[in-house]
Amino acid sequence: MALLLFEKLKKISKTFPNKPGVYFWRDKKGNPLYIGRAGSLKRRIANYFTSRVDERIREMTLSTTSLDYETTDTLLEAIVLEANLIKQHWPKYNILEKDGKSFMYMVVTDEEFPRLLMVRGRELQKYETGKIKTLGIFGPYLSFYLLRKSLEIVRRIFPYSNCHPGQPRACFHYQIGLCPGVCVGAIDAKTYRNNIRNIILFFRGDKKRLLAKLKKENPEAILALKQVQDTALLADSDVLLRGSRLTSRRIEGYDISHSGGKEPVGSMVVFENGEADSSQYRLFKIRGASPFPKGRGPLSGEGFASSDDLAMLEEVLTRRLRHVEWPMPDIVFVDGGPNQVRRAVAVLTRHNLHVPVVGLGKGGKHAASAYITDKLVVANSKKIGKELIIASKNLFQEVRNEAHRFAIGFQRKRAKKGFLR
Numbered sequence: 001m002a003l004l005l006f007e008k009l010k011k012i013s014k015t016f017p018n019k020p021g022v023y024f025w026r027d028k029k030g031n032p033l034y035i036g037r038a039g040s041l042k043r044r045i046a047n048y049f050t051s052r053v054d055e056r057i058r059e060m061t062l063s064t065t066s067l068d069y070e071t072t073d074t075l076l077e078a079i080v081l082e083a084n085l086i087k088q089h090w091p092k093y094n095i096l097e098k099d100g101k102s103f104m105y106m107v108v109t110d111e112e113f114p115r116l117l118m119v120r121g122r123e124l125q126k127y128e129t130g131k132i133k134t135l136g137i138f139g140p141y142l143s144f145y146l147l148r149k150s151l152e153i154v155r156r157i158f159p160y161s162n163c164h165p166g167q168p169r170a171c172f173h174y175q176i177g178l179c180p181g182v183c184v185g186a187i188d189a190k191t192y193r194n195n196i197r198n199i200i201l202f203f204r205g206d207k208k209r210l211l212a213k214l215k216k217e218n219p220e221a222i223l224a225l226k227q228v229q230d231t232a233l234l235a236d237s238d239v240l241l242r243g244s245r246l247t248s249r250r251i252e253g254y255d256i257s258h259s260g261g262k263e264p265v266g267s268m269v270v271f272e273n274g275e276a277d278s279s280q281y282r283l284f285k286i287r288g289a290s291p292f293p294k295g296r297g298p299l300s301g302e303g304f305a306s307s308d309d310l311a312m313l314e315e316v317l318t319r320r321l322r323h324v325e326w327p328m329p330d331i332v333f334v335d336g337g338p339n340q341v342r343r344a345v346a347v348l349t350r351h352n353l354h355v356p357v358v359g360l361g362k363g364g365k366h367a368a369s370a371y372i373t374d375k376l377v378v379a380n381s382k383k384i385g386k387e388l389i390i391a392s393k394n395l396f397q398e399v400r401n402e403a404h405r406f407a408i409g410f411q412r413k414r415a416k417k418g419f420l421r
Contacts, residue, residue, distance in 0.1 A: 023044070083138065112189050331356045357378075361375045
């Protein structure tokens with residue numbers, strides 16, 4: 001009987017469209033057991049019917065009697081719809097192994113110039129009780145990374161401020177066009193609050209009212225909403241699928257740094273489920289390689305020697321892998337291109353660790369063009385995993401930047417010896 005039902009669900013899954021939206025696993029009473037979202041409903045739901053799924057998914061499929069879906073125009077809309085539906089139904093498998101205190105929420109403060117805050121469930125009480133007045137609380141969202149990326153996209157369409165009036169200078173976001181200028185008095189409270197109402201309508205999922213309002217006030221924003229496409233949102237995959245190799249729970253990122261050819265160090269940063277965890281960062285003082293070969297150096301005009309760069313990377317990875325007490329990575333990231341990736345793969349292979357290795361080489365000098373010009377290199381990954389990695393380019397840029405920042409920070413502040421391994 002269970003096998004027949006499984007085959008029935010698998011057959012239904014093949015009818016799902018290649019469009020963004022949310023999907024529902026339902027019990028015999030029609031109640032949602034799990035609600036998920038996807039950039040492609042067809043590809044996402046197919047992942048549940050592979051041999052790589054974990055016990056939680058198998059348990060859920062045995063409890064399921066029907067599957068259905070609801071399409072949206074964009075993945076961003078699917079994320080918002082998913083959060084609203086989870087809040088309405090609180091499905092069993094969405095909250096399994098995750099208490100309400102660890103979900104993320106977006107809070108709109110009730111001030112003259114309202115701000116948008118990202119708040120964890122454990123901090124939500126002061127807003128829910130009215131101790132701090134709000135215009136709305138939206139969520140739950142499954143991760144900090146996912147909510148932050150969603151707000152970044154919304155902010156491009158509806159700029160908002162988290163600064164305060166009367167600041168001595170314009171905030172950074174005003175300078176790049178994402179803040180309407182509360183800090184410098186460039187917008188009045190009435191106009192600003194009207195813009196905030198647009199954001200509230202969007203996160204409520206009230207698209208019909210929002211479009212009608214924008215048609216009168218700002219038709220260009222309607223076009224912007226229709227054209228929202230940001231593959232970085234794909235980096236945060238469904239909670240139930242995180243246990244498989246299709247997605248990453250732990251990314252370790254590595255960078256090599258030195259100060260004028262002296263005191264070379266390697267940095268290791270850790271991202272878990274898309275979020276940096278600085279408590280697991282480590283620095284390695286390079287012992288067996290020099291950043292410059294004999295007769296060459298920063299004054300010779302020849303720059304950094306790639307062969308020595310690779311030797312230092314190999315040393316850092318080798319020493320890291322000796323720490324068997326640390327959790328093993330699901331993905332290893334190295335700052336660099338094909339040469340660095342190949343060397344990292346060789347080291348991991350010698351230690352019987354077979355995980356995807358990702359490299360990111362800079363293709364341009366201007367930060368604004370980095371997303372387009374940076375080049376991803378992926379090794380040790382099957383097709384589906386590689387597609388997810390490529391779709392998560394923004395995430396790996398964050399890993400690269402954080403690894404570089406951590407290494408440079410050591411050079412500047414002379415970090416405590418306790419960090420060195």
